[in-house]
Amino acid sequence: MTARIVFTVAALTLQEAARRRVLRSLAVLTITLLALSAWGFSRLDAEFGGLTTGEAKVAASTVLNLVMFGLSLIAALGTAFLAGPTLAGEVESGTALAILARPIRRSAVLLGKWLGLVAFGSGFVALAGLAQFLIVRTTLGYWPPQPAIGLALLAAQTIVLLTLGLLLSTAISPMASGIVAVGLFGATWIAGVIGGVGQALANDSVARVGTISQMLLPTDGLWRGAMHAFQDQTLFTQVGPGFGASPFLSQAPLTTAYLGWAGLWVVLVLVLAGLAFQRRDL
Amino acid sequence: MTGPTARLGASASLDVGAEEQPIADLPPSSAVWCSGLRKRYRRQTAVDGVSFTVGRGEVVGLLGPNGAGKTTVIKILLGLVRPDAGEVLLLGRSARDPQARAGVGYLPELFRYQPWLSAAEVLALHVRLAGVTVPAAERRACLALVGLADRAGDRVGGFSKGMQQRLGLAVALVARPDLVILDEPTSALDPLGRADVRDLLLSLKARQVAVLLNSHLIGEVERVCDRVVILDKGRVAASGTLAELLGRRELRLRLDGVDSAAEERLAAAGAFTRDRDSFVVALPADPDATTVPDLVADLVGLGVRVHAVEPARISLEERLLDILRAGPTEERR
Ligand SMILES: Nc1ncnc2c1ncn2[C@@H]1O[C@H](COP(=O)(O)OP(=O)(O)OP(=O)(O)O)[C@@H](O)[C@H]1O
Numbered sequence: 001m002t003a004r005i006v007f008t009v010a011a012l013t014l015q016e017a018a019r020r021r022v023l024r025s026l027a028v029l030t031i032t033l034l035a036l037s038a039w040g041f042s043r044l045d046a047e048f049g050g051l052t053t054g055e056a057k058v059a060a061s062t063v064l065n066l067v068m069f070g071l072s073l074i075a076a077l078g079t080a081f082l083a084g085p086t087l088a089g090e091v092e093s094g095t096a097l098a099i100l101a102r103p104i105r106r107s108a109v110l111l112g113k114w115l116g117l118v119a120f121g122s123g124f125v126a127l128a129g130l131a132q133f134l135i136v137r138t139t140l141g142y143w144p145p146q147p148a149i150g151l152a153l154l155a156a157q158t159i160v161l162l163t164l165g166l167l168l169s170t171a172i173s174p175m176a177s178g179i180v181a182v183g184l185f186g187a188t189w190i191a192g193v194i195g196g197v198g199q200a201l202a203n204d205s206v207a208r209v210g211t212i213s214q215m216l217l218p219t220d221g222l223w224r225g226a227m228h229a230f231q232d233q234t235l236f237t238q239v240g241p242g243f244g245a246s247p248f249l250s251q252a253p254l255t256t257a258y259l260g261w262a263g264l265w266v267v268l269v270l271v272l273a274g275l276a277f278q279r280r281d282l
Numbered sequence: 283m284t285g286p287t288a289r290l291g292a293s294a295s296l297d298v299g300a301e302e303q304p305i306a307d308l309p310p311s312s313a314v315w316c317s318g319l320r321k322r323y324r325r326q327t328a329v330d331g332v333s334f335t336v337g338r339g340e341v342v343g344l345l346g347p348n349g350a351g352k353t354t355v356i357k358i359l360l361g362l363v364r365p366d367a368g369e370v371l372l373l374g375r376s377a378r379d380p381q382a383r384a385g386v387g388y389l390p391e392l393f394r395y396q397p398w399l400s401a402a403e404v405l406a407l408h409v410r411l412a413g414v415t416v417p418a419a420e421r422r423a424c425l426a427l428v429g430l431a432d433r434a435g436d437r438v439g440g441f442s443k444g445m446q447q448r449l450g451l452a453v454a455l456v457a458r459p460d461l462v463i464l465d466e467p468t469s470a471l472d473p474l475g476r477a478d479v480r481d482l483l484l485s486l487k488a489r490q491v492a493v494l495l496n497s498h499l500i501g502e503v504e505r506v507c508d509r510v511v512i513l514d515k516g517r518v519a520a521s522g523t524l525a526e527l528l529g530r531r532e533l534r535l536r537l538d539g540v541d542s543a544a545e546e547r548l549a550a551a552g553a554f555t556r557d558r559d560s561f562v563v564a565l566p567a568d569p570d571a572t573t574v575p576d577l578v579a580d581l582v583g584l585g586v587r588v589h590a591v592e593p594a595r596i597s598l599e600e601r602l603l604d605i606l607r608a609g610p611t612e613e614r615r
């Protein structure tokens with residue numbers, strides 16, 4: 001009964017994403033980024049003449065991670081700006097009135113929207129990520145060691161952000177929720193970079209900035225895990241401890257505990273969004 | 283539970299019984315039953331102790347000035363707004379259970395439908411959400427009923443305002459409801475559309491579908507409603523059948539040569555007002571067949587010259603204005 005409603009709303013959300021301009025803007029941005037990266041990698045290949053040296057591997061991994069960061073940014077922006085309008089926008093415009101007067105629970109509608117957005121965000125990450133891997137393979141002959149895990153972590157990062165976007169959109173206006181979600185995403189990333197610098201300098205209090213922000217909003221933590229899955233595993237031994245400071249290289253894979261926390265975080269925020277939406281006067 | 287009962291006055295006696303009954307004993311016959319609804323928005327009290335019922339198959343009009351709380355009451359009934367106090371039953375089920383809305387169709391005051399869907403897709407979506415199966419042909423017939431048959435495949439985003447309201451009517455009717463709640467269903471419609479809606483309401487009435495209709499078009503309400511509930515400042519100012527509310531008849535007379543004896547005779551027929559040679563006598567709800575001829579004969583006998591005699595019924599509009607202008611005192615009448 002409720003499952004039928006959830007899937008109906010999820011399908012509707014996907015249909016909305018497909019029929020609105022968001023999808024076209026996303027496609028244009030993604031293709032631009034992929035084209036740029038193809039050009040960049042072919043230049044890199046011409047410069048180093050293959051991936052024989054450690055230096056070349058560092059360069060390839062860094063650039064791959066940089067481009068993947070661009071993709072994750074597009075995924076984050078896209079879903080955050082879909083999550084806002086789909087809930088807050090419908091409440092604001094009155095579209096939600098006729099829907100929620102049906103014999104359905106608000107939590108089922110929220111879960112359906114979440115599921116639709118998750119499918120959309122994950123689908124985007126999988127497609128664009130795979131295209132990027134193929135580009136790196138044809139230009140440099142490099143294939144990331146754990147592509148599936150990396151993409152899954154990237155999708156998880158997108159899910160964390162869109163869940164946050166949904167929570168925000170139960171309380172504030174559609175545009176504001178998108179902007180705040182992306183702002184927090186950026187802030188956590190910067191905090192992560194600062195934390196990395198702290199680690200490299202063995203300064204505990206600076207390193208803690210990164211750790212704490214990665215707990216509060218797990219986007220950056222998941223992103224670092226994804227980077228680790230994309231980059232060459234022999235890098236760390238070759239380059240040495242100095243590279244903790246690089247924002248586009250990661251020293252360690254994610255711990256299971258952190259993954260568990262990220263999952264719990266998503267559930268908690270989703271429940272919170274459900275409670276806020278339940279109490280909302282339309 | 284003290285406020286509303288005491289305040290509603292004579293016309294609310296219909297509802298008083300319901301309010302004191304425990305929920306389990308209620309007759310299953312009411313389409314809407316609500317009691318003691320209260321809602322505050324920050325400092326603004328929108329609804330203050332509203333209770334009323336809509337029987338199965340009954341058409342009830344919800345009237346009142348702007349800001350009286352009509353839309354808020356409707357949203358509370360549908361679970362779209364959380365009341366601060368009060369109880370709602372829809373078609374015999376507590377409105378806390380979403381399934382209570384299974385047989386309810388709703389046209390919101392602010393009607394907007396997914397602009398990226400076509401009209402036919404919007405209806406299909408609502409049928410799925412309502413948990414019923416309605417064949418495509420019936421859905422198409424429903425669109426035809428509101429005059430959108432040839433626009434079924436067009437995106438709602440390209441619809442005019444009136445077309446969106448027509449679509450909203452189709453949405454309210456498509457899942458074979460037993461209760462239809464319409465919040466100003468003709469606010470964006472052309473005169474032809476208004477006539478269509480009137481016919482539609484009459485056909486719903488004929489099919490024993492209960493309707494709660496909020497409208498500022500009193501003529502519309504007067505023509506289709508069995509009963510009206512008049513809200514003012516968040517409270518029920520009056521409620522009852524049209525016959526009860528409009529029961530008072532009056533007699534308009536144009537007379538000259540009226541002396542004190544003639545005035546006494548007029549007063550015996552009912553309270554009257556005089557404006558030079560025009561007299562208006564308020565008659566009881568059910569005057570005897572002989573009341574008017576006897577009065578005229580007696581006046582002639584007293585030497586009064588009778589120019590015109592015109593029996594009249596009070597219109598709902600006049601009555602509404604009466605009630606609203608009289609304000610709070612009217613409630614205790
Ligand atoms: N979301 C809201 N926030 C704050 N106040 C509200 C809100 N909705 C309604 N109100 C207040 O509640 C009161 C009743 O509003 P409501 O919309 O129910 O009136 P109405 O009878 O439907 O009026 P109209 O005939 O103009 O549609 C008004 O004073 C209004 O200001």
Ligand SMILES: [Mg+2]
Binds near residue numbers: 354
């Ligand atoms: Mg209103």
